[in-house]
Amino acid sequence: MSRRVQEAAEVDLFEYQGKQFFAGYGMPVSPGEIAFTVDEAVAAAERLGIPVMVKAQVHAGGRGKAGGVKFAATIDEVRTHASAILGLDIKGHVVGRVWIEEASDIAEEYYASFTLDRSAKKHLGMLSVEGGVEIETVAEENPDAIAKVWIDPVDGLAEPECRDWVAAAGLPDAAVDGTVNILLKLYTAYVEGDADMVEINPLILTPEGQVHVLDAKVTLDGNSVFRHEDYAAFDETQSRDERETAAHRIGLQYVGLDGSVGVIANGAGLAMSTVDVISQVGGAAANFLDIGGGADVDTMAGALEVINNDPAVRSIFINIFGGITRGEVVANGIVEALERVVINSPIVIRLDGTNAGDGRLILEPHFSDSLQMASTMLEAAERAVELAATGGTGV
Ligand code: GDP
Ligand code: MN
Numbered sequence: 001m002s003r004r005v006q007e008a009a010e011v012d013l014f015e016y017q018g019k020q021f022f023a024g025y026g027m028p029v030s031p032g033e034i035a036f037t038v039d040e041a042v043a044a045a046e047r048l049g050i051p052v053m054v055k056a057q058v059h060a061g062g063r064g065k066a067g068g069v070k071f072a073a074t075i076d077e078v079r080t081h082a083s084a085i086l087g088l089d090i091k092g093h094v095v096g097r098v099w100i101e102e103a104s105d106i107a108e109e110y111y112a113s114f115t116l117d118r119s120a121k122k123h124l125g126m127l128s129v130e131g132g133v134e135i136e137t138v139a140e141e142n143p144d145a146i147a148k149v150w151i152d153p154v155d156g157l158a159e160p161e162c163r164d165w166v167a168a169a170g171l172p173d174a175a176v177d178g179t180v181n182i183l184l185k186l187y188t189a190y191v192e193g194d195a196d197m198v199e200i201n202p203l204i205l206t207p208e209g210q211v212h213v214l215d216a217k218v219t220l221d222g223n224s225v226f227r228h229e230d231y232a233a234f235d236e237t238q239s240r241d242e243r244e245t246a247a248h249r250i251g252l253q254y255v256g257l258d259g260s261v262g263v264i265a266n267g268a269g270l271a272m273s274t275v276d277v278i279s280q281v282g283g284a285a286a287n288f289l290d291i292g293g294g295a296d297v298d299t300m301a302g303a304l305e306v307i308n309n310d311p312a313v314r315s316i317f318i319n320i321f322g323g324i325t326r327g328e329v330v331a332n333g334i335v336e337a338l339e340r341v342v343i344n345s346p347i348v349i350r351l352d353g354t355n356a357g358d359g360r361l362i363l364e365p366h367f368s369d370s371l372q373m374a375s376t377m378l379e380a381a382e383r384a385v386e387l388a389a390t391g392g393t394g395v
Contacts, residue, residue, distance in 0.1 A: 018216030092284030178211025259284025327359030
């Protein structure tokens, strides 16, 4: 099950939110602006001055490799890159916003993070001169390149200890003071900010000798949101609040997610497994939506409308298990709802349980490329993910 639904406990920040969070603790980050459209990206670059980086904002790592991080030397390039990156699918996350940031010159790239080591009951700091690549890769190929420090939460991280750690990592002299300064602030942000994880990859040394934060990955402990007024804003943006507001207004159990497969299911358990099975087959759900046991025409039409209005949705998976709800009632609901709402994405239906056969007969005359039925949940998920990947929009 998607972490966000199961444990509302964790709040993943976008890179730009993570950088705002870090800046609040005095860490050096580059000036930048968020943009939702190509024109906004261009305007931002004009204000910041080129060259800039155009960076996809999604809750996934490895954006650079996926073509989601580009250097723009001219305004024309900003336009080209923003056009290419907005709408790009990165590991099932559709890019809806880009961060435009003043480009930095890089001499070296490092890695730094803090997480909780539950078994040691201590905080674990990791620092490496092999930054810019995924830490899992470094851990596998060159584990000695990662300097670790275990910090007792009661004692905290003192400066001498931090210096020893940086020395152990083998950073060049020019980078030592700047790195110590950032690590101490990063630790404070991690502890005082109630984060479960903070990561800077890369932390860079510039040719001028400045140490600087170039990427930010932050997971906040959602249970602490009440202690931090400003965290509500982080959570709101990531849940694409408008979608949730619209869904809740018509009484739907809806949670916004980052993927491109719209989900409609009856029952919270089934909706959760639907989200799960979509990620199992390599896709990502755009939402969790439980239409409840009733599943009448109005509810179905409302659900389809909410999902249809989500620009990230590329295909829709309707997963119904008829218990009290009978198959033919659901099928009639779907047919009538489709007459009311013009749907932009192909739909895959899986209908099982009570009177599923009758439901199928009702739906059959409406089958087309944009309305298909699959006999199992897995098959339906595979279809829906495939359709989402092959650009299901505009059907
Ligand atoms: P990730 O791929 O999702 O981890 O995204 P990052 O923000 O870490 O960017 C990926 C890579 O792009 C970095 O490791 C850098 O090598 C490069 N990069 C990011 N920002 C800049 C920049 O301002 N200047 C330069 N020259 N390279 C950058
Ligand atoms: Mn990175």
